[in-house]
Amino acid sequence: xxxxxxxxxxxxxxxQTATLTCTGNSxxxxxxxxxxxxxxxxxxxxxxxxxxxxxxxxxxxxxSASRSGNTVSLTITxxxxxxxxxxxxxxxxxxxxxxxxxxxxxxxxx
Amino acid sequence: xVHLVESGGGVVQPGTSLRLSCAASGFTFRNYFMHWVRQAPxxxxxxxxxxxxxxxxxxxxxxxxxxxxxxxxNPKNTLYxxxxxxxxxxxxxxxxAREAGGFDIWGQGAMVTVSS
Numbered sequence: 001x002x003x004x005x006x007x008x009x010x011x012x013x014x015x016q017t018a019t020l021t022c023t024g025n026s027x028x029x030x031x032x033x034x035x036x037x038x039x040x041x042x043x044x045x046x047x048x049x050x051x052x053x054x055x056x057x058x059x060x061x062x063x064s065a066s067r068s069g070n071t072v073s074l075t076i077t078x079x080x081x082x083x084x085x086x087x088x089x090x091x092x093x094x095x096x097x098x099x100x101x102x103x104x105x106x107x108x109x110x
Numbered sequence: 111x112v113h114l115v116e117s118g119g120g121v122v123q124p125g126t127s128l129r130l131s132c133a134a135s136g137f138t139f140r141n142y143f144m145h146w147v148r149q150a151p152x153x154x155x156x157x158x159x160x161x162x163x164x165x166x167x168x169x170x171x172x173x174x175x176x177x178x179x180x181x182x183x184n185p186k187n188t189l190y191x192x193x194x195x196x197x198x199x200x201x202x203x204x205x206x207a208r209e210a211g212g213f214d215i216w217g218q219g220a221m222v223t224v225s226s
Contacts, residue, residue: 035211035212035213036212037155037212037213039155044205044216044217044218044219045155045205045213045216046216047211047212047213047214049212050211050212050214051211051212054211056211056214086154088154088155090155090157090212090213097169098157098169098170098171098172099145099157099160100157101147101154101155101156101157102154103154104154104155
């Protein structure tokens, strides 16, 4: 089952800005956008944003999402040590009739 | 407090079956689509199945179609995953998740190990 494409790892300095990308196709990301999840080691994922850059209650404004065509991006400003985690994108694929995830990006804050 | 709590995990032999449960509390369970998602050790997230709020429609990932069945009991606020013909590739932490735009509420997960 085809998934979404994410770079395996990204490293950025403390207090800098990181932009994570997620690429799909017209049946998933290009059609309905994507959601972003953050996962710290040993914990369940946490929803950071969903369609049209909606942020759940309690999620910092430092996290923002955008979409251009079949690619969505998650921008994290003012990186903090606690931002070091795995980040996943997810989207409904109308062709597959299934949700798909990206393989995840490990963000390292230096 | 909104909570999802999985149960029913364990160590099973290849070819056997297992049923996971997910108890929901703190929200109106019958109003939400629900999902199962798993994560193999050291690997990423894998979506498995969705069930509509009324339980009338289900969709499955190809990897589990025909082997796994998602169901729900709205009066009991409980989601289920019946897993048959388990193989070593099914070893993972299994999470239930609520859908509200994205997967907004997750359980802590139930570990399933398939080994002889």
